[in-house]
Amino acid sequence: MPPNRRRLPFDLALLGFTSYIGFMSHPDLRENFPNSLWAAMGRGALLRCPRCRKGRLFQGYLKPVQNCQNCHKKWDTVRADLAPAWASMTLSAHVIVVVYHFFFFDTSIANWIATSSLIGIAALISLLSLPSFKGLFMALVWWNRMEAQQG
Ligand SMILES: [Zn+2]
Numbered sequence: 001m002p003p004n005r006r007r008l009p010f011d012l013a014l015l016g017f018t019s020y021i022g023f024m025s026h027p028d029l030r031e032n033f034p035n036s037l038w039a040a041m042g043r044g045a046l047l048r049c050p051r052c053r054k055g056r057l058f059q060g061y062l063k064p065v066q067n068c069q070n071c072h073k074k075w076d077t078v079r080a081d082l083a084p085a086w087a088s089m090t091l092s093a094h095v096i097v098v099v100y101h102f103f104f105f106d107t108s109i110a111n112w113i114a115t116s117s118l119i120g121i122a123a124l125i126s127l128l129s130l131p132s133f134k135g136l137f138m139a140l141v142w143w144n145r146m147e148a149q150q151g
Contacts, residue, residue: 037143044139045132049073051142057135064138077148080137087133092125 032052034040040050049055055068057075064075096118103114141147 034143037140040139040143041136044135044137047131047135049075050135050139057138058131062131062134075138078138078142079148080134080141083137084130084133087137088126088129091129092122095125096122 032054034043034050034053043050043053044057047057049057049068049071051073052068052071055070055073056065057068059065064078066076067074099121100114100118103109103118
């Protein structure tokens with residue numbers, strides 16, 4: 001057996017021990033680490049770092065920060081892909097279906113007003129909810145360790 005194979009269990013134990021000490025010695029991680037997936041998703045929905053709750057999650061409207069300003073967690077490799085778009089479209093569709101029924105039974109409203117109102121409401125709800133849904137799904141991806149590999 002080569003010497004490197006024999007050292008592997010020892011190296012893994014040392015790696016686990018040092019990362020545990022590093023984790024516990026960082027006050028923000030020890031005190032502010034989320035207790036559950038729901039807590040992490042709530043922090044993401046409030047556009048805060050799901051790991052420490054203090055740093056911002058986005059540097060623009062939907063662009064994630066490269067690293068959290070507080071805990072230095074790398075966020076640009078955590079991708080939510082199409083899940084936020086799906087969620088915001090589902091939400092806005094359910095709202096405009098309700099509004100549509102008010103327009104449908106009130107025939108005194110012109111069609112162009114009804115249609116443009118529905119489009120405006122759908123666009124507004126989608127634009128307002130999209131960052132929160134992205135933060136929520138980024139927290140879900142991070143919690144389940146499904147981050148993209150670098151390179
Ligand atoms: Zn953080």
